[in-house]
Structure formats: C-alpha cells, structure tokens
Amino acid sequence: MLRPESAQGEDWVKDHSTAGEFVVSQETRQKLVNTARVAAQKAYVPYSHFPVGAAVLTEGGDIVSGVNIENASFGLTACGERVAIQTAAAMGHRSIIAIAVSAPRAAGTTPCGACRQVMNEFKPASGELLVLLDGHDSILAVPFSELLPKSFGPRDLERGG
Template sequence: MLEPPHDLLEKARQTLKHAYVPYSHFPVGAALKSSSGTIYTGVNIENISFGLTNCAERTAIFTAIASGEREFDALVIIGETNEPIAPCGACRQVMVEFFKPDMPIWLTNTAGKTVQTDISQLMPGAFDSLT
C-alpha cells in the first residue's frame, strides 16, 4: 500500500494543532494503529531544556503501551516539512522495541508527499532482543 490509510493520516494531521512547540515552532503529529483497531495519537511536546522534549511518535507509542497495547499494525507521521518527515534516532530505537520489522510506517508532510517504509529500513542493525 503506497498511500497511508486515510483514517490514520487524518488523525495525524488533526493532532498537529495540539503540538506544544513554543521554541522550535515545528509541530509533528503521529497516529498509531494497534492490532486491536484503536488509534493512538501523539504530538511533540517541547521543554525549555530540549533534552526533556518528547517526539510525536514516542508520545503515541507510550500512550498505547500505557493503555495496555503491545501489538501494532501501522504508523503515520506528519510534519510541516518540505519532504516527508523522518523520525529521530531515539524514536527509531523505540519503534524497534515495539514494532514488527515489516510493519508499515508512512512518513508524510502537510503538502501530501508520502514515503512508505518500515523499521527494518529505518534502523538497520538496531539493538533488539535478539542482538
């Protein structure tokens, strides 16, 4: 599937307005679909001490985990970028922990550009439970 599921894309797009980005002014939204069918959203939440900032992807994943989810089917990440947004290294490592290597991940932007990938492509050679 080259295009992200419409429901996930719209949820991710809608969450952008909830991003807390007073320092970077760079909102990011994410929508994660669990195997139970529930969609969890996340936004980036900044802190003046930048190391304490949390990314949209990790916010969605951690919310799902805190709700008891452990299996996931798809993730959409959206940003106000020229090209499809890519997750940072910390988010990629968290994805390795919770996503199957071939679970679809769509990187998008508000202009409609989309790239489909998965965590095995985003994080080759990652630390995992088998390493």
C-alpha cells in the same frame, strides 16, 4: 515512491520496498495520516515552531495519537512518535503494526533515532512495521526495516545479545 496526497484509488500510496505489500488497507492508511495531521495541530512547540503529530495502529485495531511536546530544558522534549507509542503502551497495547508521522513544515520528515529505537521495541514480532511519512502534499510508505536496519531489540536479548 512519493505520490500526491490527492491521488485516488487503491494505489494512492505505493510501498517503498521490495518486501511486498503491507496488510494495512488504504482506508486505514488514510485514517492514520489524517489522525497524525490533526494531532500535529495540537503540538506544543513554542521554541522550534516545528509541530509533529503521530498516529499508531495497534494490533488490536485501535488508533492512538501523539504530539511533540517541547520544554525549555530541551533534553526533556518528547517527540510525537514516542508520545503516541507510550500512550498506546499505557493503554495496554504491546504491539503496533503501523505509524503515521506528520510534520507539516517538512515533507517526508523521518523519525529521530530515539523514536526509531522505541518503534523497534513495539513492532510486531511476526511482521514488518509500516511507517507512513507525511508532508505537505505527499506520503511515503516505508518498511521500518529500512529506517533502522540491523536493529537491536527485545529478540536479541532473548537469544543472549
């Protein structure tokens, strides 16, 4: 359910799922989205002019941000979501419980397939990853399982594929 960013109170973001509530507080959700918005302003996008910022919440409670970084050799472009996750991994984090994605030019922009696969690699083993999609004036909370249903990941390799 899309909600105006300016909505107040405990229900400013409703989860778009039948799986129930996530354990990430509204205050932390807002902090994640704000961090992603600030990050988007720092994106290096001289070709597409489409900035994306991301912020991940690690299981340890740290918030780590990332931005998309374009390259004249387009295949070398890095997405904001992967930069945030890879930075968290470089800091020693191995699990994220939430990610906020901010694309100021397009409300509700979802992560690309490659980012979804990397998110799958670092989602918590014991629960759902919360994805917060930001736009100009709305935020959508989506369980990761709705963005990448029937995913293939580390747990599949543990049981032989």
